[in-house]
Amino acid sequence: MAEIINNPSTMERIREEIDSVVGKSRLIQETDLPNLPYLQAVVKEGLRMYPPIPVFGRRLQEGCVMGGFYVPEKTTLVVNGYAVMRDSDYWEYPDDFKPERFLSSSRSEQEDATKEKVLKYLPFGSGRRGCPGTNLAYILLGTAIGMMIQCFDWKIEGDKVNMEETLSGMVLTMAHPLKCTPIPRGLPIIKDP
Numbered sequence: 001m002a003e004i005i006n007n008p009s010t011m012e013r014i015r016e017e018i019d020s021v022v023g024k025s026r027l028i029q030e031t032d033l034p035n036l037p038y039l040q041a042v043v044k045e046g047l048r049m050y051p052p053i054p055v056f057g058r059r060l061q062e063g064c065v066m067g068g069f070y071v072p073e074k075t076t077l078v079v080n081g082y083a084v085m086r087d088s089d090y091w092e093y094p095d096d097f098k099p100e101r102f103l104s105s106s107r108s109e110q111e112d113a114t115k116e117k118v119l120k121y122l123p124f125g126s127g128r129r130g131c132p133g134t135n136l137a138y139i140l141l142g143t144a145i146g147m148m149i150q151c152f153d154w155k156i157e158g159d160k161v162n163m164e165e166t167l168s169g170m171v172l173t174m175a176h177p178l179k180c181t182p183i184p185r186g187l188p189i190i191k192d193p
């Protein structure tokens, strides 16, 4: 939401997509998500830049060679998913919020589809111990963000949201929690209390 608020053109594009696919007379629901590729791309880009679990670990059951180094059994390996997803060797303009990179029509997205396969997109970890809640998370995030954009404008104090990050335990979070005020868009689906 913070990146969407900081990028009004993104907010506008999500809203146009929802208004044309869902309309203004009913709320977005999870079955709409496959028809909302830009919204899905925004969710993916948010998770690329701000993975809530930035590092995850593995313990080696047997020794093996990694990147030319022998790593003995029982070694604990910590994968820095945050660093991988901000690595300019794998991502164009890694520090820029660019949901378009995940749209299948763009060339860079096709490259990213390959990159996903070779483990460059890691907000949910990877492999057999990868997050089993991935699909549920995408559905919850897509519908929650979709509804917030469909129904409200968002006002903040000042020009930009401060995007500074911090760790709370092992969880990546905003250093300054997002404070914003929802302004109803006046759609017929939002009833006065």
Ligand code: HEM
Binding pocket: 051, 052, 053, 056, 057, 122, 123, 124, 125, 126, 127, 128, 129, 130, 131, 132, 133, 134, 136, 137
């Ligand atoms: C945005 C939301 C979420 C994010 C970013 C996230 C991220 C992650 C990550 C990075 C891991 C470690 C994966 C690895 O070691 O390869 C993980 C593990 C796990 N996640 Fe999620 N997760 C999310 C939502 C959920 C949800 C909704 C559920 C369940 C309903 C869930 C259940 C689990 C479980 C049970 C594990 C442990 C899997 C194992 O150790 O085998 N997660 N998650």
